[in-house]
Amino acid sequence: MENKLRCAWCEKDDLYRKYHDEDWGIPIYDDATIFEFLILETFQAGLSWYTILKKRENFRSAFDNFDYIKIAQYQEDKIQALLIDPGIIRNKLKVHSAVSNAQAFIKIQEEFGSFSNYIWNFTNQNPIINHPKTLKDVVATTPLSDTISKDLKKRGFKFVGSTVIYAFLQATGIVNDHLQDCWISKQ
Helix, strand or coil: CCCCCCCHHHCCCHHHHHHHHHCCCCCCCCHHHHHHHHHHHHHHCCCCHHHHHHHHHHHHHHCHHHCHHHHHCCCHHHHHHHHCCCCCCCCHHHHHHHHHHHHHHHHHHHHHCCHHHHHHHCCCCCCEECCCCCHHHCCCCCHHHHHHHHHHHHCCCCCCCHHHHHHHHHHCCCEECCCCCCCCCCC
8 A cells, every 4th residue: 555656745744644645635425424523624724734634533533433413513512512522623713614514414305305416407417537647736725616606605605615525525535636646546
């Protein structure tokens, strides 16, 4: 596994390589996992993904294993506890958005049967496979991420700008941006 050619961005250390090899770009259809990535990506806004990965297990513990039903019901005492938790990003707006995003997530489930149905409908249930040649060929936004971002905002989501949504699409495998030479692209 260590001799495999990977996308250059993940060669910082084993944490990045593990995320690249086991998570990034692999299609996810499970609402619980999709919600986890949505929360992590919203907390990442303005920060490095590496920071979020290092705190991922702390987030999992602090946010009840990303149980969106529990998060949607968080009261002020739980929010205040999160705001003093040094294991996560203690941004007041992002913590509050986790609660409102969980509530909006549930509304989408009620409308579409699952959040997975909703999000995958944007690509007719098929991953978009790009396989760019170099990291310079990987974009930060697309018309698809613009469209999804606007729709999510209309539905009450916060911290879901087009760049955040494109990163979310990559993380959940809705968009596969593994470089052409990456071992995952050759599978």
